[in-house]
Amino acid sequence: xxxxxHDLVHQTFDFxxxxxxxxxxxxxxxxxxxxxxxxxxxxxxxxxxxxxIGQQVAKAKKMFNDAIKKHRYEGSYYYCYCTKSSHFSxxxxxxxxxxVHLETSFAYDIELIKxxxxxxxxxxxxxIVCNGFKTRQYTKNISQLINAGFKNVIPVxxxxxxxxxxxxxxxxxxxxxxxxxxxxxxxxxFDFYTSRLGINNREILEFYVDQIKGNTKFNLKMLHFFMNKxxxxxxxxxxxxxxxxxxxxxxKKICPELxxxxxxxxxxxxxxxxxxxxxxxxxxxxxxNIKSVCKKNKVAVPDIYTEFGSYTVGxxxxxxxGVLDEKQQNDREIWYMIDSSFITTLPDTWGIGEKFLMLxxxxxDREYQEVHLGGLTCDSHDFYTSEEHINAVFLPKxxxxxxxxxxxxxxxxxxxxxxxxxxxxxxxxIPSPKHVVVEYDKNGELEDxxxxxxxxxxxxxxxxxxxx
Numbered sequence: 001x002x003x004x005x006h007d008l009v010h011q012t013f014d015f016x017x018x019x020x021x022x023x024x025x026x027x028x029x030x031x032x033x034x035x036x037x038x039x040x041x042x043x044x045x046x047x048x049x050x051x052x053i054g055q056q057v058a059k060a061k062k063m064f065n066d067a068i069k070k071h072r073y074e075g076s077y078y079y080c081y082c083t084k085s086s087h088f089s090x091x092x093x094x095x096x097x098x099x100v101h102l103e104t105s106f107a108y109d110i111e112l113i114k115x116x117x118x119x120x121x122x123x124x125x126x127x128i129v130c131n132g133f134k135t136r137q138y139t140k141n142i143s144q145l146i147n148a149g150f151k152n153v154i155p156v157x158x159x160x161x162x163x164x165x166x167x168x169x170x171x172x173x174x175x176x177x178x179x180x181x182x183x184x185x186x187x188x189x190f191d192f193y194t195s196r197l198g199i200n201n202r203e204i205l206e207f208y209v210d211q212i213k214g215n216t217k218f219n220l221k222m223l224h225f226f227m228n229k230x231x232x233x234x235x236x237x238x239x240x241x242x243x244x245x246x247x248x249x250x251x252k253k254i255c256p257e258l259x260x261x262x263x264x265x266x267x268x269x270x271x272x273x274x275x276x277x278x279x280x281x282x283x284x285x286x287x288x289n290i291k292s293v294c295k296k297n298k299v300a301v302p303d304i305y306t307e308f309g310s311y312t313v314g315x316x317x318x319x320x321x322g323v324l325d326e327k328q329q330n331d332r333e334i335w336y337m338i339d340s341s342f343i344t345t346l347p348d349t350w351g352i353g354e355k356f357l358m359l360x361x362x363x364x365d366r367e368y369q370e371v372h373l374g375g376l377t378c379d380s381h382d383f384y385t386s387e388e389h390i391n392a393v394f395l396p397k398x399x400x401x402x403x404x405x406x407x408x409x410x411x412x413x414x415x416x417x418x419x420x421x422x423x424x425x426x427x428x429x430i431p432s433p434k435h436v437v438v439e440y441d442k443n444g445e446l447e448d449x450x451x452x453x454x455x456x457x458x459x460x461x462x463x464x465x466x467x468x
Contacts, residue, residue: 005396006364013273019052019315020273020410025364029410032438034320034361037448038406043322044340045434048413048451050094052316057098060267060308063280067287075259075303080129082265083109085309085414090437090451093121095312101127101152103307110141113150127152129262129307131181131224133197134162143169146176156181156224156262158197160207163218170217178212179222179262180204182247184240186228195228201247208251219257222305223248226264231282238289245290249297261290261302267311269411271357272388310414317413319345319433320361323405326398327374334371336398338407340433341375343382344426346409347419350381355388361406363396371395373407377428423455425463431455 006022009015021028026035030049037047057079064077081095082103092102092112102122104110110130116122130142130153139155143166146153151172156179157163163178170176183198194200199207212220225244227237244261252258263286268277287304294301321338328334348354370392375382387393398405423432432455441447461467 003367004365005360005368005394008368008394009273009364015273017273020359022364025362027359027361027364027408029318029408031446034318034408035406037436038320038322038361040448041434041436041450043320043406043433044338044345045320045436046345046412046417047318047320048088048091048435048437049316049318050090050437050439051446053091053094053313054098056308056312056315057095057100060279060306060311061099063283064287064304064306067280067284070284071287071291073287073291073301075301078127078303078305080127080305080307081312082131082307082309083112084418086313086417087112088417090439091313091316091413092116094439096121100312101129103129103131105132107135107138107141110138110145113145124148124150125152126150128154129179129222129224129305130155131158131307133158134165136165139165140169142166147171152177154179154222154260156222157199159199160203160211163211167215167217172217175217175219177219177221177257179224179260180208180220181224181226182244184225184227184244186236195226197226198224201243204247205250208255213255220251220255221257222260222262223251223258223302224262224264226262226307227266230266230268231263231286232266233278233282233285238285241286241289242293245293246297248302249294249299252299252302253297259300259302260305262305262307265307265309265311267308269310269314269414271355271411273357274389312414314414315411317416318408318410319412319416320406320408323398323407334369335374336371336395336405336407337374337376339376341377341382341427341430342373342384343375343377343379344420344430345433346412346416348416349384351419355386356412357410358384358387358393359408359410360396361408363399363402363405366396366399366402368394368396376430379427382427423459425460426455429457429460431457431460 019030061079078101080101080103084105142155154177158181181198182201183195185194291301321340323336324339325337343350373384434454435452436448437451438448
């Protein structure tokens with residue numbers, strides 16, 4: 001029986017796959033020889049492969065527009081990028097190159113919007129969907145943006161009191177478009193039944209009639225719908241979508257200005273070689289369902305908005321580690337100790353038990369063994385011991401005479417830096433790793449550059465007050 005790591009993968013999965021291949025026993029990620037980057041920069045480091053972002057945007061746009069054409073759907077599709085998944089300038093600016101619009105979630109996002117405008121990355125025509133529970137500063141910043149002439153800003157009301165802030169602070173001459181977020185119900189296995197965000201759907205009609213209808217300063221343009229578990233082909237998703245569609249039709253009959261349905265984000269990304277999700281089927285079913293319900297109620301179909309974050313940037317990211325040593329703690333458990341920490345670099349693995357796509361960078365011709373991966377902190381939860389498709393981790397044997405073994409966690413581009421905090425103080429003072437960015441240069445060739453060096457002890461000591 002063949003027992004190299006390469007054989008294990010070929011016997012278990014359909015491999016190679018899009019963006020992943022092996023050459024000379026080294027992993028190739030989207031055409032990049034990761035081992036060469038390791039030789040150049042050392043480990044650990046974070047990697048951002050910017051061209052993947054445009055590929056993801058183009059893929060989703062094509063699928064939605066194909067579905068619209070197939071079903072003779074009379075509305076339009078708008079792709080929004082939710083900035084909270086990664087705020088880095090090179091990420092947001094890359095998304096904007098591909099004709100996307102933006103979604104915000106906090107007051108400081110509006111400052112980001114202003115900077116993008118000053119740098120001529122956007123115009124005042126860009127669509128900006130403002131989501132989240134709004135602090136007073138957030139509503140103030142949104143109002144300032146609208147007052148400054150950003151005519152396609154859509155504040156999405158998370159609660160009824162939020163509307164009062166806009167009535168007081170918005171001074172635009174033309175009517176301002178607003179949205180309402182619907183508080184959705186979750187499946188029984190979730191930690192709560194109804195989302196803490198949004199307005200109860202039983203109260204929305206009355207709220208519209210009492211507060212918005214007849215107000216010449218505001219138009220209700222959008223209904224917003226999002227489920228925490230994402231867009232999945234199950235009874236709970238389709239049931240909630242149907243409730244939203246029926247509410248849309250009820251409102252549309254008394255609110256002609258309403259013309260948009262925002263289905264939020266929630267497209268999954270590949271966290272395993274066994275990943276199988278039919279994006280085309282889901283998009284076609286969504287478009288078909290919307291048209292069917294609207295036709296039944298004899299109302300015009302809405303424009304469709306999405307707010308893809310993880311789907312947009314997740315598959316552009318990776319974190320690369322070196323194996324420092326191997327420890328056998330008992331007869332059964334072998335530990336590979338990495339040169340960083342899962343808690344500080346991939347907090348989702350620790351906080352919510354997320355599994356990422358994990359593969360060795362080199363040593364694909366070596367025999368494999370079951371291992372546990374341990375981080376550098378003293379925290380007992382700083383480990384990674386199972387993959388999404390199996391309750392185990394298999395990696396090539398760590399043969400020191402053949403040089404260090406390196407491993408990579410892929411499709412980590414969304415939320416990890418936002419949750420861990422970029423820079424700053426980390427658990428056990430483990431430094432933030434280097435950050436390498438890969439993009440196309442002016443000649444269309446791939447180039448890599450160092451966005452940030454590894455965090456220094458001095459920078460942390462300064463934050464802690466030891467250096468003034």
